[in-house]
Structures are given as C-alpha cells and as structure tokens.
Amino acid sequence: MASGSVTISSDRIAQRFAELRRANRRAFVPYVTAGHPDVARSVALLQGLESAGADVVEVGVPFSDPMADGAVIQASSQKALEQGVRFDQVLEIISRASLAIPVVLFSYLNPLLRGGADALQRAADAGAHGVLVIDLPLGADPEREAWFGDGPLAFIRLVAPTTPQERMRAIAKTGSGFVYLVSRLGVTGVRDELPPDLPETVARVRAATTLPLCVGFGISRPEQARAVGRLADGVVVGSAIVRAADESVEAAVSLATALRRGIDGE
Amino acid sequence: MTSTQPTDRFGAFGGRYVPETLIPALDQLEAEYAAAQQDESFRRELSTMLSTYVGRPSPLSDAPRLSERVGAQVFLKREDLNHTGAHKINNTVGQVLLARRMGKRRIIAETGAGQHGVATATVCARYGLQCVVYMGEEDMRRQALNVFRMRLMGAEVVPVRSGTRTLKDATTEAIRDWVTTVTDTHYIIGSVVGPAPYPRMVRDFQAIIGVEARAQVLERTGRLPRSVVACVGGGSNAMGVFHAFVPDADVELIGVEAAGEGLESDRHSASLTRGAPGVLHGALSYLLQDETGQVHPAHSISAGLDYPGVGPEHSFLKDSGRASYVAVRDDEAMEGFQLLSRLEGIIPALETAHAVAWVAREHARWTPDDVVLLCISGRGDKDVAQVMDMGILDT
Numbered sequence: 001m002a003s004g005s006v007t008i009s010s011d012r013i014a015q016r017f018a019e020l021r022r023a024n025r026r027a028f029v030p031y032v033t034a035g036h037p038d039v040a041r042s043v044a045l046l047q048g049l050e051s052a053g054a055d056v057v058e059v060g061v062p063f064s065d066p067m068a069d070g071a072v073i074q075a076s077s078q079k080a081l082e083q084g085v086r087f088d089q090v091l092e093i094i095s096r097a098s099l100a101i102p103v104v105l106f107s108y109l110n111p112l113l114r115g116g117a118d119a120l121q122r123a124a125d126a127g128a129h130g131v132l133v134i135d136l137p138l139g140a141d142p143e144r145e146a147w148f149g150d151g152p153l154a155f156i157r158l159v160a161p162t163t164p165q166e167r168m169r170a171i172a173k174t175g176s177g178f179v180y181l182v183s184r185l186g187v188t189g190v191r192d193e194l195p196p197d198l199p200e201t202v203a204r205v206r207a208a209t210t211l212p213l214c215v216g217f218g219i220s221r222p223e224q225a226r227a228v229g230r231l232a233d234g235v236v237v238g239s240a241i242v243r244a245a246d247e248s249v250e251a252a253v254s255l256a257t258a259l260r261r262g263i264d265g266e
Numbered sequence: 267m268t269s270t271q272p273t274d275r276f277g278a279f280g281g282r283y284v285p286e287t288l289i290p291a292l293d294q295l296e297a298e299y300a301a302a303q304q305d306e307s308f309r310r311e312l313s314t315m316l317s318t319y320v321g322r323p324s325p326l327s328d329a330p331r332l333s334e335r336v337g338a339q340v341f342l343k344r345e346d347l348n349h350t351g352a353h354k355i356n357n358t359v360g361q362v363l364l365a366r367r368m369g370k371r372r373i374i375a376e377t378g379a380g381q382h383g384v385a386t387a388t389v390c391a392r393y394g395l396q397c398v399v400y401m402g403e404e405d406m407r408r409q410a411l412n413v414f415r416m417r418l419m420g421a422e423v424v425p426v427r428s429g430t431r432t433l434k435d436a437t438t439e440a441i442r443d444w445v446t447t448v449t450d451t452h453y454i455i456g457s458v459v460g461p462a463p464y465p466r467m468v469r470d471f472q473a474i475i476g477v478e479a480r481a482q483v484l485e486r487t488g489r490l491p492r493s494v495v496a497c498v499g500g501g502s503n504a505m506g507v508f509h510a511f512v513p514d515a516d517v518e519l520i521g522v523e524a525a526g527e528g529l530e531s532d533r534h535s536a537s538l539t540r541g542a543p544g545v546l547h548g549a550l551s552y553l554l555q556d557e558t559g560q561v562h563p564a565h566s567i568s569a570g571l572d573y574p575g576v577g578p579e580h581s582f583l584k585d586s587g588r589a590s591y592v593a594v595r596d597d598e599a600m601e602g603f604q605l606l607s608r609l610e611g612i613i614p615a616l617e618t619a620h621a622v623a624w625v626a627r628e629h630a631r632w633t634p635d636d637v638v639l640l641c642i643s644g645r646g647d648k649d650v651a652q653v654m655d656m657g658i659l660d661t
Contacts (some may be wrong), residue, residue, distance in 0.1 A: 067547070135548070140281055162449075
C-alpha cells in the first residue's frame with residue numbers, strides 16, 4: 001500500500017505536465033510563503049490561486065536565514081515565523097487548502113531535516129507532491145539527496161545559468177517532476193527585464209534533459225510571463241505574488257489571473 | 267585521521283549546502299587554491315606579505331604575573347600585534363592573493379566585530395581592489411571606530427538591517443551579494459565557516475599561528491604545552507592555533523565559547539556546548555536552533571563571538587574528543603579583559619578576554635610545571651569605548 005501512495009504522490013506533477021503538453025499549454029506556477037500574511041489568508045490564497053488557473057503551486061517553508069531570497073520573500077518568511085508557522089503548520093495549511101493541483105514544497109534544508117525521518121511522508125499525506133531544496137545542490141550530501149530522491153515526493157532539482165552542461169545533465173538525472181531553472185544570477189525578487197541570455201540557457205537545459213522545464217526568479221508581469229512561456233514548459237512567479245498578498249488575497253489572485261492570461265497569450 | 271573522508275568534510279560535518287548558482291565558483295576556488303598551494307611564486311608572495319606587511323612571525327610573550335596568578339607557565343601568542351590588531355589578516359592576505367589569481371577585482375566580506383572587515387579593507391587598499399563589507403546595524407553601533415577605519419581605507423560598509431542585525435545576518439547578506447555577482451566577485455569569508463573549500467582553506471591560512479607557536483614554545487621551554495586555549499566564535503583563531511597540535515595527543519586543545527548571560531539563559535553563543543548539528547551558511551555543523559530547525563539568535567558581549575554557528579572542523583574535533591569546548595559568561599569575560607590589562611599590560615579584545623578568563627578561572631587544573639599556550643587573537647582597542655561606557659572603573 002505504501003508504495004502505491006508513493007507512486008501516486010510524485011507522479012501527479014508529471015501527469016500535469018503531460019496534460020499541458022498535449023493541450024499545447026504552459027504551466028503557471030505561483031509561489032506563496034506558507035503562513036503569509038497569516039494562516040487563514042494563506043489557505044484562502046492557495047485556493048484562490050487554483051481558481052485563477054494555477055497548474056502547480058509552490059509553497060515556501062518559512063526559514064530564519066533565507067540566503068537565496070530577496071527582501072520580499074524574506075519579509076514574508078519572517079512574518080510567517082512570527083506567527084508560529086513551522087513545518088507542521090505548513091503541512092496543516094496545505095491540508096486545509098485541499099487543492100486539486102499538485103503542490104511543491106519550496107524549502108531550505110534545515111527545517112526539513114528537523115522535521116524528522118518521516119517528514120517527507122507526512123508532507124505527502126498532507127497533500128504535497130514535490131519538494132525543492134534550495135540549498136542542497138547535486139553532490140552536496142549524497143545521503144540526504146538520496147533521502148529526497150527515494151522518498152514519496154518528486155525531487156525537483158535546480159539548475160542555474162552558471163551550471164556547466166555536463167553538470168546540468170547529471171543534476172537532471174537525479175531529479176523528477178520538472179527541472180527548475182533559476183533564470184539569473186541573484187536572489188528571488190521582481191526585476192524589470194528578463195536576462196538576455198535566457199533563451200541560450202533554456203536551450204542548454206533542453207539539451208540536458210527531457211524533463212519539463214520551469215523558469216523562475218525575477219518574473220513579475222504578464223508580458224514577462226508570456227515571453228518565458230514561449231521558451232519553457234512552466235513559469236514560476238514568486239515575489240510579485242507575495243508582494244500582492246501583502247496588500248490582500250484578492251490583489252494576489254487578480255495578479256494571478258492576469259499572469260495566467262499572459263501565459264496563455266490572451 | 268580524515269584521509270578516508272571526502273575532502274569537503276570533517277567527519278560528518280562541513281559540505282556545500284548552497285544555491286546551485288555558487289557551485290561553479292566554489293569549484294573554481296577549490297581548484298585555484300590547490301594550484302596556488304603548489305605554486306612557488308604564490309607561496310613566496312604570501313610569505314613576503316606576512317613578514318613585511320602583517321609583521322609575522324608574531325611574538326610569543328611570557329606572562330609572569332598571569333602565570334603566578336594561575337600557577338602555571340602561561341605563554342601568550344601575540345596575534346594582537348599583527349597589522350590591524352588581530353589574527354584575521356592572516357586569512358585576508360591569502361584570499362586576496364587568490365582573488366588576484368582568479369582575476370576577480372571586487373571583494374566582499376562580512377564582519378561582526380569589524381576586525382575581519384578592517385583586515386579585508388586593508389589588504390584591498392594595498393592591492394587596489396574594490397571592497398564591500400556587510401555589517402549588522404547593531405554591530406556598526408557597537409564598533410563605530412572599525413566602521414570608520416574601513417571607510418578611511420576606501421571600503422564601502424553596507425548596514426544590514428534584517429534579522430538580528432549582527433554577524434549572522436551580515437553573512438546571509440554577503441551570500442546574497444555573491445549569488446548575484448559571482449562571476450567578477452570573490453567572497454572572503456572571515457572564519458573557518460561556510461561551504462567547502464572555505465573552512466579548510468581559512469584554517470590553512472590561519473595555521474601559521476600554531477606552526478609558529480609550537481616552535482616558539484619548544485624553543486623556550488624544551489617541551490610542548492599541556493594546554494592550548496583559544497576563544498571560539500566561528501573559530502578561526504582557535505583552528506589556526508590548534509591545527510599544528512592536533513597530532514600531539516598529549517596536548518589538550520580547549521576552545522572557549524561565549525556563554526553570554528549564562529548557558530541556561532537562552533542568551534549565549536555557545537554553539538558547540540549547547541547547539542545541535544544543523545545547516546547554516548553552507549555547512550553542516552553545530553548550530554543554535556529551535557526544535558523546528560529555525561536558527562536561534564546568538565548573544566555575546568563581544569560582536570566577534572556573537573554567531574549561532576561554528577566551523578565544521580570544530581564540530582568534528584568535539585565529537586571525536588580531540589578538543590574540548592567550554593564557555594565563559596559576559597561578566598567573566600569583562601574580568602578577563604581587566605585581568606590581562608592589569609597583570610601584563612596587554613588589553614585584549616573582548617573575544618580574547620573569554621579565553622583569558624577561562625584560564626584564570628580554571629587555574630586549579632594545572633601545576634606550576636605545566637605550560638599553557640593562550641592565543642591572544644586580537645587587541646582590545648576596538649572595545650575600549652564600549653567597556654568604558656560600562657563604567658567598570660567608576661567604583
């Protein structure tokens with residue numbers, strides 16, 4: 001029975017991308033920090049994003065020292081922590097949102113390690129389908145990488161513009177669900193321009209793997225999302241959604257609707 | 267001892283827990299460092315800089331009045347006499363030379379007390395490199411003179427206002443900068459922390475402390491010390507003085523952490539004494555954290571020890587039993603600060619004062635024949651204003 005649930009959990013992301021591919025559509029992947037602005041609104045936001053047409057949602061696990069995040073997500077993380085949102089509460093939020101679309105945990109390593117040996121299974125039971133660990137690059141820790149790779153969740157791995165071609169191939173081989181391309185050097189955050197070398201970097205990732213490819217970091221506006229959607233299988237938008245959620249759930253959902261339309265070219 | 271371990275680890279500790287973007291830069295740094303170690307001209311330039319600019323070898327002072335107080339033969343390794351007043355510059359010179367080899371013209375650094383920031387600004391001025399130092403706003407207040415020194419030498423000091431506004435957050439902010447600028451910027455980490463190869467490389471650059479001290483103690487006393495004592499924040503002066511003695515099984519190695527307002531108070535920086543293994547700033551090591559893996563803010567009267575993590579090699583030395591780690595409270599460190607000033611005419615840094623205080627407190631463990639090597643990691647000029655404001659001489 002256990003192995004049955006393992007398959008169902010991690011395959012949901014692959015299924016979603018296969019459906020999108022058949023329909024010739026690109027995935028819209030919003031990011032939210034769990035517990036931001038507060039627990040109740042976090043649940044409402046997740047449900048609102050699903051209604052706005054998200055295909056997959058990334059749920060950030062708050063961490064005290066988010067070295068890969070810019071000011072917006074760092075502040076949201078801090079706010080969530082101040083309200084007592086930890087790994088267990090993140091799972092509760094996911095469970096309460098009860099979404100039909102796949103959920104990917106976006107986390108730093110330490111809160112997951114402290115979640116215990118059954119952390120990934122508990123996440124799967126709560127309704128998560130994938131996990132992305134921002135500070136666990138390939139080769140950093142084979143034992144813990146295997147824990148993620150062999151677990152019940154799809155193990156989403158990251159590649160960067162600085163990643164050499166051979167390494168991209170090796171990274172993709174250990175991942176599942178999709179590959180997350182960090183679009184640029186730097187931390188998460190809203191930027192005016194897409195990096196000029198993005199098409200070239202995307203081509204390098206394509207040459208390295210057949211997994212679906214999502215691009216994130218710095219994408220905030222519908223026209224940017226549309227441009228990225230022409231290159232990739234999915235578009236991740238984080239800081240812009242989080243910033244809108246600071247204002248209200250409605251503002252974030254309305255931005256999500258606009259981004260969905262942008263990606264679909266409407 | 268570690269020959270069967272992967273080179274990025276000390277036992278289970280260390281590693282490279284960083285965003286993917288930084289991996290090629292760490293690979294490049296590791297390769298460049300390995301090549302530099304084999305390169306005669308690099309070694310010669312480093313050695314020349316250490317002798318003609320830093321002022322090495324640093325002296326080993328005997329400490330007759332402190333020795334009498336303690337009841338043992340105490341020797342002081344005088345890193346406080348280095349240019350810029352602390353051991354930090356040993357590492358900074360080495361890493362600036364590496365940055366030059368890699369063609370990187372922009373240098374970033376984090377700093378707590380400001381000693382590493384000052385050392386970095388100094389060597390950058392010497393070589394004409396752009397220098398940006400991240401410093402917590404709280405530390406900038408505590409160490410205003412060091413902020414001025416850095417700016418005087420042409421460095422930009424960026425206040426860090428996130429989190430606890432201390433060394434932890436300055437380090438996080440420096441990593442954020444590096445993720446963005448990695449192609450033309452070298453990050454000079456100031457302690458034996460961070461992702462591989464930093465902990466090993468910084469230790470190697472600091473190991474000259476122990477190499478010199480071991481030879482100096484042998485020459486003066488004809489034997490090895492019974493104890494080697496150093497303060498531990500991130501742990502670079504301690505690793506530097508310990509390293510040469512690790513194979514000398516009879517020499518006890520003692521690292522003194524900051525117990526702040528007391529180990530039971532929740533306001534301390536004793537990562538090894540009270541923490542648990544966890545991942546912060548790129549390495550797995552002992553860490554002050556809560557049961558959910560959030561980093562617990564550290565506290566110490568000395569900005570340089572005010573850090574919730576510690577170098578991974580210290581975690582390894584602790585678990586293997588080769589070194590022991592103890593802790594000294596803020597008020598005891600204040601006593602140590604005055605004690606060395608009055609007995610030896612040496613005003614130590616508040617960080618160093620923790621090690622001084624421990625030696626004074628634990629005097630009963632030694633006999634008059636025992637040799638104790640105490641690393642004076644830095645001088646206390648930077649702390650004098652802070653201590654004066656506490657009114658210790660007013661009674």
